[in-house]
Amino acid sequence: MPVYKAPVEDTLFVLKDVLGIEKFNNLPGFADATGDMVDAIVGEAAKLAEEVLFPVNLSGDQEGCTRHDDGSVTTPKGFKEAYQTYREGGWIGLSVPEEFGGQGLPYVLHTAVGEYMSSANMALTMYPGLTSGAIAAILVHGSDEQKSTYLPKMVEGTWTGTMNLTEPHCGTDLGMLRTKAAPQPDGSYKISGQKIFISAGEHDMSENIIHLVLARIEGAPEGTKGISLFIVPKFILNADGTPGTRNGVSCGAIEHKMGIHGNATCVLNYDEATGYLIGAENKGLAAMFVMMNEARLGVGLQGLAISETAYQNAANYARERIQGRALTGPKAPDKKADPIIVHADIRRALLQMRAINEAGRAFSLYSALQSDIAHRSADPAERQKADDILSIMTPVLKGVMTDRGFENAVAAQQVYGGHGYIEEHGMSQYVRDARIAMIYEGANGVQAMDLVGRKLAANGGRAVMAVFKEIGDFCEENRADERLAPFTKALKKGLNDLQAATMWFMQNAMAKPDNAGAGATDYMHLFGLVIQGYMWGRTVKAVHALQDAGDSRTEFLANKLVTARFFMERLMPETALRKARIETGCDTVMALDAAAF
Template sequence: MPVYKAPVEDTLFVLNDVLGIEKFNNLPGFAEVMPDLLEAIVGEAAKISEEVFFPLNLSGDQQGCVRRDDGSVDVPNGFKQAYDQYCAGGWSGLSVPEAFGGQGLPYTLHTAVGEYMSAANMALMMYPGLTNGAIAAILVHGSEEQKQTYLPNMVSGLWSGTMNLTEPHCGTDLGMLRTRAVPQSDGSYKITGQKIFISAGEHGMTENIIHLVLARIEGAPEGTKGISLFIVPKFLLNADGTTGKRNGVTCGAIEHKMGIHGNATCVLNHDEAVGYLIGQENKGLAAMFVMMNEARLGVGLQGLAVSEAAYQNAANYARERIQGRSLTGPKQPDKPADPIIVHADVRRTLMQIRSINEAGRAFMLYTALQSDIAHRSPDASERQKAEDILSIMTPILKGVMTDRGFENAVQAQQMFGGHGYIEENGMSQYVRDARIAMLYEGANGVQAMDLVGRKLAANGGRAAMAVFKEIGDFCEENRNNERLAPFTKAIKKGLNDLQAATMWFMSNAMAKPDNAGAGATDYMHLFGLVILGFMWGKTAKAALEKQDAGDARTEFLVNKLLTARFYMERMMPETAFRKARIEAGADSVMALAADAF
């Protein structure tokens, strides 16, 4: 049977020692996060993840969701009780402003505990996860009345939320959407159209579901310039704010999916459903992007979370499974074979996954911290810098961590041999669940093109230059530290490859845009390799400083440095071949005629 233990010690090390969270006590919500409170919150998150969410993961996958004839949906057994415990613990409003019933704590903390819950049960965590994105959109673009009407109950978890974008004929190209909105005399709209792939679109776990729906108002311009965003509640509200009659939005079907079976992914039919405009007419895409960017970070977190859960099971199995003998002689001569952990290729596989996970955790929390600075800092220049970094990191984090998350889940499954293909061992579920993260909230090829086509050149390349400078300054500041040299030299070489690839795009993509398209995915992963390497550099420095200070976590710190060394020796060299593929251009990619494929 699968196992899972939340990596509490590692999370606290990243927050306290690598990122130095106490340095941000000037930001609203951070002063309250003293070390003892931080440890308590993270510990409680680990407890609910391990004891409440995780035991339902395998059974939820096996049972799945069921649509009834009346359009209602049954979720797996135990999901509602687990969700109620989640809400009772205040987890749903951890980083939401106190004015709407939240706790106002850092988004960074919300991210840290969110990893555990997604690792323990990705499908279950998606129900409140989508609500968080809807809350973010209403906070930024909703009217004061809309905020007061919807947010308190969404923050408490009494109501949940969704995002309704995709239609059968349009996903990435939302300019083609056909869902229409007809203005009514009372200021509301009648929404008609079909949306597909709606995560948590219908269920009975909450009293109401607040759908955020993209639609085109009659007479609006074609394309993305004519899209508006609407609040469409499952149940309309009475004058006193309580739920009233059923709105015209129903579940037509549950999608039959490869994974995340415990989440109700629905086809939603809007039949003159009552909707309320959020933000301005024809400005819906900008409003929805608030939700999508939040969701993209959450999906990147899912990639990390599933990778961590899969790794723990693979490492556990490798220590127990006996098969063959070590190449250097028997390690357990009293047994018929050695555990497979003695084999170098098994260790290579596990170290590769581990090195991505631990650096990925730092990358995730570093990015979440940029979000907190961007939204909470009183310093305008600090807000701008953090917003720039957050903007360019979002597609990298989403694309790289979900690509690597799926790859790592497959490699973890490989450790089990044929037993990994058997459902009761749980590895198949991790592979199947991880696969969706590469697809939704913008497929990873789209993330790569967003990075190269939009984020890289935005504001004269200001965001990329800020990241390059931060990494370069780290290497320069530590150039005389001999113990850090193996790390800083490898990071610097990777940064040189990244900067050279960036300059190649500048010189070759304007005249021939296909060069950008052909190299975009390699560039995203090249950037990701360097960022993860940078995280390892910061981690190694923190570990060495703690060793010098006589920190009692002797084994933990030694293991950090060994894993960092593995990453620099075995993973960072990948930047060279990514750069070479980028500089090969698009000629061979585009040469074959379409009908020859």
């Protein structure tokens, strides 16, 4: 049976020692996040994940969701009770403004505990996760009346939320969507059409479901310029704000999918359902992007979360499974064989997972901190810089961490050998669950093209230059530190490769756009390696400071240095490979006729 223990010590180390969140006490909500408060929140989140969500993860995967003849959906046994415990703890509103029932704490804390929830039970955590995304969109684009009507119930988790984008004929290309919105005399709209792949689209865990639906108002322009966003509740509200009559939205089917079986991924049919415009007419895509961007950060976190729990199980198995002898002689002479963790290749696999996970945790929390600064700082220049960095980090975090998360889940399964292919050990579920994160909220190839095609050139390259400067300044400021030199030198080399690849795109992609497409995925991963290397550089600096101060966590800190060295020696050199691939251009990629494939 699989196991999971939340990495509390590592999370607190990143928050306090690497990122130094106490330095941001001038931002709203941060003053309340005292050291003791952070310890308590992270500790309680760990208990919830380990003791409430994780125990129904494997059974939820095996049972899945059930659609009934009346279109209702039942979630797996134990999910409803686990969700109620989650809801009652106030976790959905952790970083939501207090005026709507939230706690107003930093988003970086929401991200920290979100990792644990997804590690413990990704399918279940998606229900409140989508609700958080819907809350974010309504907060930014909803009217005062919409905020007061919907947010308090969503924040307390009594009502949940969804996002409805995809249709059978259009996924990435939302300009093709056909769902219609017919204006009504009372200011509402009648929504008609079909949406597919709607996570948490129908279930039995909340009193109402607030769907955010993209549709085209009659007479609107074609393409993305004619898309509007609507609030469509499962139950139309009575005058007193309570759920009333059933709206014209129903679950036509539950998708038969590879993983996340405990989440109801639905086909939703809209038959003149009553909807309410959110934001301006024909500006729906911009409004939905608030939710989509939050969702992309959350999906990147899912990649880390599954990678972490898969790693933990592989490490446990490697310590216990005896098979073969160490190349340097028996390590367990009293047994018939040694534990497989003595084998260098097993250690290589485990260290690679660990190095990516620990850098990825810092990367995720660093990005969440940028969101806090962008939304809470009183300094316009500080807000702009943070928003720029977050903008360019979002596709990198989503694409890199989900690609790596899936690779690590497969690597963890490989450590088990044949037992990893057997369902009862749980590794199959992690591989299957991790796979969707590479696809939804914008497939990773789309994320790579968004990075290269839009984010690099935005505002004259302001965002990417801010990132380059921050990393370059870190290397320069610590150049005289001999202990840090092995790490800063490797980081600087990776940064040089990233800057050279960026310049190559500038010189070769404008006249020949397929050069950008052919190199986009390599560029995204090159960018990700440099950011993770930067996280390791900051980590090592924090470790040295703690060691110099006589910190008692001697083993924890020593292990950090070994893992950092592994990353710099074994993974960071990949930047040169990625750069070389990019610079080959698109000629061979585009050479074959389509019929030759």
